[in-house]
Amino acid sequence: MGSLPAGASATVSLIWGSGQTQATIASSSSTVLNIILTNDVANIGGSVSVDYSEAAVEFDVIEIINNPHAGTLPYLPLTLGPTSDMGGTIESFNAAALPPYVGSGLPGGQSDLLGTIRFHKARFGNGMYHIFAYLGVNDSIAAGTGAGVLPPSQVTLGSVTAQLPEPATASLLALGLVGLAMASRRWNP
Secondary structure, three states: OOOOOOOOOEEEEEEEOOOOOEEEOOOOEEEEEEEEEEEOOOEOEEEEEEEOHHHOOOEEEEEEEEOOOOOOOOOOOEOOOOOEEOOOEEEEEEEEOEOOOEOOOEOOOOEEEEEEEEEEEOOOOOEEEEEEEEOOOOOOEEOEOOOOEOOHHHEEEOEEEEEEOOOOHHHHHHHHHHHHHHHHHHHOO
Protein backbone atom coordinates (compact mmCIF):
# COMPACT_ATOMS: atom_id res chain seq x y z
CA MET A 1 0.00 0.00 0.00
CA GLY A 2 1.16 3.49 -0.82
CA SER A 3 0.60 6.61 1.19
CA LEU A 4 -2.60 8.63 0.95
CA PRO A 5 -2.43 11.47 -1.56
CA ALA A 6 -1.95 14.82 0.19
CA GLY A 7 -5.26 16.54 0.92
CA ALA A 8 -7.30 13.67 -0.51
CA SER A 9 -11.00 13.88 0.26
CA ALA A 10 -14.34 12.62 -0.95
CA THR A 11 -17.96 13.75 -0.88
CA VAL A 12 -21.02 11.54 -0.73
CA SER A 13 -24.03 13.53 -1.94
CA LEU A 14 -27.67 12.64 -1.54
CA ILE A 15 -29.81 14.26 -4.23
CA TRP A 16 -33.53 13.82 -4.88
CA GLY A 17 -34.47 12.84 -8.44
CA SER A 18 -35.57 16.45 -8.95
CA GLY A 19 -31.94 17.55 -8.47
CA GLN A 20 -32.56 19.13 -5.04
CA THR A 21 -31.56 18.39 -1.45
CA GLN A 22 -35.05 19.26 -0.20
CA ALA A 23 -38.22 17.85 -1.70
CA THR A 24 -41.92 18.20 -0.96
CA ILE A 25 -43.50 14.79 -1.34
CA ALA A 26 -47.25 14.49 -1.73
CA SER A 27 -49.34 11.60 -0.44
CA SER A 28 -49.47 8.44 -2.51
CA SER A 29 -46.47 9.32 -4.64
CA SER A 30 -42.97 7.95 -5.09
CA THR A 31 -39.64 9.70 -5.41
CA VAL A 32 -36.05 8.67 -6.10
CA LEU A 33 -33.01 9.47 -3.95
CA ASN A 34 -29.59 9.30 -5.69
CA ILE A 35 -26.40 8.41 -3.78
CA ILE A 36 -23.40 10.00 -5.54
CA LEU A 37 -19.66 9.62 -4.78
CA THR A 38 -17.20 12.35 -5.81
CA ASN A 39 -13.47 12.12 -5.06
CA ASP A 40 -10.94 14.88 -5.56
CA VAL A 41 -8.29 12.27 -6.47
CA ALA A 42 -8.61 9.10 -8.53
CA ASN A 43 -10.00 6.12 -6.63
CA ILE A 44 -10.98 2.52 -7.14
CA GLY A 45 -14.29 2.53 -5.27
CA GLY A 46 -16.24 3.01 -2.14
CA SER A 47 -19.14 1.98 0.01
CA VAL A 48 -21.61 4.08 2.01
CA SER A 49 -24.88 3.57 3.90
CA VAL A 50 -28.04 5.70 4.17
CA ASP A 51 -30.12 6.33 7.30
CA TYR A 52 -33.81 7.07 6.64
CA SER A 53 -35.04 6.00 10.11
CA GLU A 54 -36.59 9.41 10.85
CA ALA A 55 -38.80 9.05 7.76
CA ALA A 56 -39.39 5.30 8.03
CA VAL A 57 -42.82 5.83 9.60
CA GLU A 58 -43.93 7.72 6.47
CA PHE A 59 -41.98 6.06 3.65
CA ASP A 60 -41.93 2.58 2.24
CA VAL A 61 -38.83 1.57 0.31
CA ILE A 62 -40.08 0.09 -2.95
CA GLU A 63 -36.81 -0.27 -4.85
CA ILE A 64 -33.08 -0.25 -4.09
CA ILE A 65 -30.58 -0.25 -6.94
CA ASN A 66 -26.93 -0.65 -6.01
CA ASN A 67 -24.42 0.43 -8.66
CA PRO A 68 -26.98 0.92 -11.45
CA HIS A 69 -24.28 0.77 -14.12
CA ALA A 70 -22.66 -2.45 -12.84
CA GLY A 71 -20.82 -4.27 -15.60
CA THR A 72 -20.31 -1.18 -17.75
CA LEU A 73 -16.90 0.41 -18.10
CA PRO A 74 -14.82 2.51 -17.59
CA TYR A 75 -15.16 3.74 -14.00
CA LEU A 76 -16.55 1.54 -11.21
CA PRO A 77 -18.22 -1.46 -12.86
CA LEU A 78 -18.07 -3.96 -9.98
CA THR A 79 -20.40 -4.51 -7.03
CA LEU A 80 -18.55 -5.85 -3.99
CA GLY A 81 -21.49 -7.18 -2.03
CA PRO A 82 -25.20 -6.89 -1.36
CA THR A 83 -27.01 -3.73 -0.37
CA SER A 84 -29.44 -4.44 2.47
CA ASP A 85 -32.51 -2.59 3.77
CA MET A 86 -32.39 -3.00 7.53
CA GLY A 87 -35.63 -1.08 8.16
CA GLY A 88 -34.51 2.49 8.77
CA THR A 89 -31.07 2.13 7.21
CA ILE A 90 -29.86 0.82 3.88
CA GLU A 91 -26.37 -0.57 4.21
CA SER A 92 -23.54 -0.74 1.72
CA PHE A 93 -24.21 1.06 -1.54
CA ASN A 94 -20.95 0.13 -3.24
CA ALA A 95 -19.01 0.18 -6.48
CA ALA A 96 -15.41 -0.64 -7.36
CA ALA A 97 -12.85 -1.24 -10.08
CA LEU A 98 -9.79 -3.47 -10.28
CA PRO A 99 -7.45 -1.60 -12.64
CA PRO A 100 -6.03 -2.63 -15.02
CA TYR A 101 -8.27 -5.72 -15.17
CA VAL A 102 -11.81 -4.42 -14.70
CA GLY A 103 -12.56 -0.73 -15.05
CA SER A 104 -10.19 2.20 -14.80
CA GLY A 105 -11.32 3.61 -11.48
CA LEU A 106 -12.96 6.96 -10.90
CA PRO A 107 -10.82 9.87 -12.18
CA GLY A 108 -10.20 12.71 -9.74
CA GLY A 109 -12.99 15.26 -9.72
CA GLN A 110 -15.49 12.88 -11.33
CA SER A 111 -18.71 11.57 -9.79
CA ASP A 112 -20.21 8.10 -9.74
CA LEU A 113 -23.80 7.10 -8.99
CA LEU A 114 -23.42 4.47 -6.26
CA GLY A 115 -27.13 3.73 -6.13
CA THR A 116 -30.71 4.86 -5.89
CA ILE A 117 -33.59 4.39 -3.46
CA ARG A 118 -37.22 4.73 -4.56
CA PHE A 119 -39.42 5.76 -1.65
CA HIS A 120 -43.22 5.65 -1.67
CA LYS A 121 -45.19 7.92 0.62
CA ALA A 122 -48.32 5.99 1.41
CA ARG A 123 -49.42 7.52 4.70
CA PHE A 124 -51.05 10.86 5.55
CA GLY A 125 -48.51 12.15 8.08
CA ASN A 126 -46.78 15.48 7.83
CA GLY A 127 -43.52 17.07 8.90
CA MET A 128 -39.90 17.52 7.91
CA TYR A 129 -37.73 14.40 7.83
CA HIS A 130 -33.96 14.12 7.44
CA ILE A 131 -32.16 11.37 5.53
CA PHE A 132 -28.36 11.18 5.69
CA ALA A 133 -25.37 9.22 4.44
CA TYR A 134 -22.97 7.61 6.90
CA LEU A 135 -19.99 5.27 6.91
CA GLY A 136 -21.14 2.03 8.49
CA VAL A 137 -18.95 -0.68 9.95
CA ASN A 138 -18.30 -2.22 6.52
CA ASP A 139 -18.11 1.06 4.55
CA SER A 140 -15.08 2.97 3.33
CA ILE A 141 -13.99 5.26 0.51
CA ALA A 142 -10.79 4.46 -1.42
CA ALA A 143 -8.13 7.13 -1.82
CA GLY A 144 -5.95 6.87 -4.89
CA THR A 145 -5.42 3.62 -6.71
CA GLY A 146 -4.15 1.22 -4.07
CA ALA A 147 -3.22 3.80 -1.42
CA GLY A 148 -5.78 2.70 1.14
CA VAL A 149 -8.94 4.29 2.47
CA LEU A 150 -9.76 7.81 3.50
CA PRO A 151 -10.15 8.49 7.21
CA PRO A 152 -13.79 9.37 8.01
CA SER A 153 -12.70 12.95 8.81
CA GLN A 154 -11.80 13.40 5.13
CA VAL A 155 -15.19 12.24 3.83
CA THR A 156 -18.04 14.76 3.63
CA LEU A 157 -21.35 12.98 4.04
CA GLY A 158 -24.46 14.61 2.64
CA SER A 159 -28.07 14.72 3.73
CA VAL A 160 -31.47 15.63 2.32
CA THR A 161 -34.81 16.63 3.77
CA ALA A 162 -38.29 15.54 2.81
CA GLN A 163 -41.15 17.90 3.54
CA LEU A 164 -44.43 16.07 3.85
CA PRO A 165 -47.27 18.59 3.59
CA GLU A 166 -50.03 18.63 6.17
CA PRO A 167 -53.35 17.30 4.90
CA ALA A 168 -55.91 19.94 4.05
CA THR A 169 -57.15 20.39 7.61
CA ALA A 170 -58.61 23.80 6.87
CA SER A 171 -60.89 22.39 4.19
CA LEU A 172 -61.93 19.53 6.46
CA LEU A 173 -62.75 22.01 9.24
CA ALA A 174 -64.81 24.13 6.84
CA LEU A 175 -66.69 21.06 5.64
CA GLY A 176 -67.43 20.11 9.26
CA LEU A 177 -68.74 23.61 10.04
CA VAL A 178 -71.02 23.55 6.99
CA GLY A 179 -72.37 20.18 8.13
CA LEU A 180 -73.04 21.52 11.64
CA ALA A 181 -74.82 24.57 10.22
CA MET A 182 -77.04 22.39 8.04
CA ALA A 183 -77.80 20.04 10.94
CA SER A 184 -78.75 22.89 13.25
CA ARG A 185 -81.18 24.30 10.64
CA ARG A 186 -83.01 20.99 10.46
CA TRP A 187 -83.14 20.61 14.22
CA ASN A 188 -84.62 24.02 15.03
CA PRO A 189 -88.42 23.73 15.59
